[in-house]
Amino acid sequence: MVQEANKNLTLVQRFFECYGSGDLDTMKREILDENVTWIIPGHHPLAGVKNGADEIINYFATIAKANFKAEVISLSASENHVVDVHRGWGEYGEHKVDMNWVLVYQIENGRIKQAQNFAADQHIADQFFWNVWGDQLKPVPDRLQSV
Template sequence: MAEEVNVNLKLIQRFFECYGSGDLETMKKEILAEDVTWIIPGHHPLAGIKKGADEIIKYFATIAEANFKAELISISTSEHHVVDVHRGWGSHGDHKVDMNWVLVYTIEDGRIKSAQNFAADQHVADQFFWNVWGDRLKPVPQRLQDC
């Protein structure tokens, strides 16, 4: 079990390295499970469950537009899970966000199988995401038409 914990720790550290350098291709090929799920909390345009490595990579590419950065504060590992606490911040025009976030990862076969985000202040996160991405939504009548 100690070996699995160490491998899981290295996997998440590598995830942060890829995230920090924008190496989404390595993240997709070597870190994320093909059928990974990623839960983004909140009531904003980017919230929801992302399914599959392609969708998650697109999500990370989208938030990169707001110059999102992450700095690992603490990490805890077990046989099948990793929990990280990190400072996450970004800005887009006059809009800024800077807070602590917690992610809970499930690890299977040496890959991230699932992750769930928790924001220190979800209301602040929601407002930031609405400010930056809310104008990209189609008007309500068009969105209802697409259903």
Template structure:
């Protein structure tokens, strides 16, 4: 059985890997193989990501917008960690900077599930549409 401090260290390690771009260590040592990650909103990257590989690909994608995170607070219980962090990104003229809350379910020393909450989902949706919405347009529209 994990101790609250172990769960907090796991999420701190997740943030260290995220911040340094060490997605392989994240995949190998932090995420459960069958992890689910719930991204809220109505934008091209929203939805449930399933499996460590899909989640790593998601993090690699948002890195294109120089997305960064800075921890503000962590709290834990036997099977959960809640983080509050500042998350920001910039892609050309498009910027986002707000607080986010994630609720992690921890199982067998790994992140089994994470659910993400944005301080202002409308702003987050607009940012993600501005950056990745063109990828969903038809080829003639993208070539204009």
């Protein structure tokens, strides 16, 4: 059990290394399960459940626009889960966000199978994401026509 927990910690540490260096290819090939689920909370344009490694890689490529960075504060692991507390910050023009985030990772077969993200202040996170990505939404009539 301790050995599995240590492997899971190493996996999430590798995730952060890939994230920090922008190595999304390695993240996709070696860290994320092909059918991974990533839950992004909130009421903003990027919120929702991301399904599959490709969708998650696209999400990380998108938030790179806001120069998002992460610094691990604490990691703890068990046989099937890792909990990470990290400082996450980003900046796009005059819009900034800087807060602590908690992620709960479910690990299966040496890969991240699911991650659920929690923001220290969801209202501030929502506002930041709206400020950066809200103008990229189609106007309401166009969105309604595509439903």
